[in-house]
Amino acid sequence: MKADYHLAIKPGRDEILILNMLHVIFREELWDKEFTAKWVHGFHRFFQTVQQDRFSPEHGQELTGIQPDLVRQVARSYAQTKPASIFTGNGLEHHSFGVSTMRLLAILKAITGNLDVPGGDLFTPRPGLRDMTMPLPEPSVPPLGSDRFPLFCQLRKEAHAMCLPEAILEERPYPIKGMIIVGGNPSLEWPNSSVIRKALRKLEFLMVIDVVRSPDCQYASVVLPACTFLERDEHRINVYQNLACITLRQKVIDPVHGLADQLIWVELAKRMGFADYFPWENIQEGINDLLSPLNLSFKSLSDQGGVYEYEERRYKKYESQGFRTPTGKVEIESERLKSEGYDPFPIRDNALHPVRYSDKFPLFLTTGGNLLCYLHWQYRYIPKLKKIASDPMFEVHPRTALQYGIADGETAEVQTTRGKIRLKAHLTSRIRPDTIHIPQGWEEANVNELTGMEGVDPLSGFPNLKSLRCRIQKI
Template sequence: LVRASRSHVAPLRLPHLLKDVPLGIKEHPLFYQVWDVHLGEGQSMYLYDAIMEGRPYPVEALFIAGSNPLLTWPESSRLAEALKKVKFLAVMDLFMTDTAKHAHLLLPAATFLERYELCDYYSVIFGIPYMMLRKKCIEPLGESRSDVDLWLEVARRMGFGEHFPWRSVEEVLDYALKPTGYTFKDLEEAYPSGVWFGAVNYGEYLKRGFKTPSGKVELYSETLAKHGYDPLPTPREPLESPYGEGREEYPLVLTTGSRLIFYTHSQLRNVERLRKQCPEPYVEVNPDTARAYGLRDGGLALVETRRGSVTVKVKVTPSIAPRILNMPHGWSEANVNLLTSRRPADPISGCPELKALLAKVTPLQP
């Protein structure tokens, strides 16, 4: 096992100022904090009820930045109802996304070419102890602003200036970099191509053990047991099982979330060269399934679950098992999240089940 040193920057979060417990944490406490690791996020699947029903407390305003939940979150129709109900919705993005169309206020974000950004995540993602400053190439066009500039302005106007005293992105990055011994100017001028820090540690667990209470790989987890969860990995049927209720009406299994190498979630479909490689949404079916349901390659079909229906082109391929339907996400033209469920399937994290949903398919063209 390999662990790379991490750059420890000064935190900008202020969790002690939160007046309410983040959504879903009472139901899923380990999603918020495990041992001494403070993840600091609520479970977003509980946002729907907070907006629509005021449970566990009402949410009347939202600020969505760099996200398109109407295409990437489950049960899109329910989320659309929720976004219409909030009294104020602001969206900060580069494009007029499906989510941005619901906003009362759309704020144009600066692209990566128009802002500075500290890239200190290489050690976490790639195991490389490396840090660099992404440089601003041009000034922001039009009325676009960097995320940091916007949040500093919002903080000042909301009366939190004492907690956000910086006047520029450069000052914020100087504050964040202080524990590393580097400054914004260092990374911009002295080390424009970045700096190495720490080391890559191989076999560290042989001396120090793992960062678990026992110091070992825990196949049996005392932590899970104390919270009332199964302490051992336990196989369970999906909430919507082909061996359970509903299988007569919905005899197939829909799986979603498969990655398309040309796109990232709902991004990049406006890039012509990429769109040519994968021009339209589709549902993948096995040849046996296609024959059984009268589907033809390139024909249209109606895919349905208990939540809704989507019309989409059929792609017949032997790479998908019989009785399985596979639909990638992120398409406005055929939003698979109109079919998915937000119901928490994993009792520990509260995450929904997006890989096993009962479905049926009907050909729309002979």
């Protein structure tokens, strides 16, 4: 199946495109007036603002790089298609103002009446499992990042990972002496890899738990082998697939090497004196404990085919319970942000400012995509997959490659203000001429040598990995 429209947007300008689409929808009166009047808070000021000419597709063209007629066609198509849904990955969050973009996207879904309706963007509740963290004592120190990104830490109920390297190296707000990495590779996957490596080396103790010997094992004091999904029992929650069901995945064989992740944590806890908080002798006991509020067990779930639907699909749940906001409505002007001292209005003051051109770094760099044969760093150790994509590469438009004298397969250097790496050029007309893309996960040409924590989102603290400035040079 091929798309009807492909909007090759300039990196980092998604919020402008959404505002341009909303402008068309408001000017042509295509929004869902009944839903908006009843269920949207703060609509009038937003409506009056976005109708202004400065938010038109014609004014947005220079910023987004998209023809106005195409924007108008897409806006009409989305608004007039009933129902419609928008699926996104995590690329929108990885810009300097990702939260602003995601808020505008949510507003677009809401004012077109596409929330929690058949075929629209659904809200799927989580099951009422037992909270295994409830008996644990409260931490004696505040979570890292709670001073810089308080809303993130409050809403996620966790520390901010991007604040960890600085805390390790500078020992502020308190020293970090030890760390456990489970199935990840911060030195490859997090921005500013050189700083990450320095932080990992400074730790007094680092433990890595993984199925294979991952790159970060070289910094580890201890490496514990985990087993694969074929060698362990586990329950699955399927909210991200919008399925209100719990599923059971049962092991095919006993572990050949290592332990299941769940048992690693249980055994560690027992040896550290926390057995009372981790009383289970095996995985099935732990799953029984989790499922107990639902009067389910590992065996009963298995006996019914490994699938339990904990709630029948219900649409428009907001009609009986409202939305999970202070006003009970979709909040264009966020009361939570207002109460925390942030601007509640979703349009940034400088949203329409043009991207500053740089003679030194004239191209956009977007990073982090996965090649089809790999997932992040994983599977590069499988010979058959390695044959599909054996060398680090970057994607570049043929016209851009010609301008720099680079042929397909030739090695070039990509440089940002952070550093430079060498990769082979892969010419493709599927990318914008002003943009190059580098997939993640190559140890020998790690794209996160080029990224950093400059320009993080002020609310989420997420780094900008998708709209950096760079230059390329033939080697």
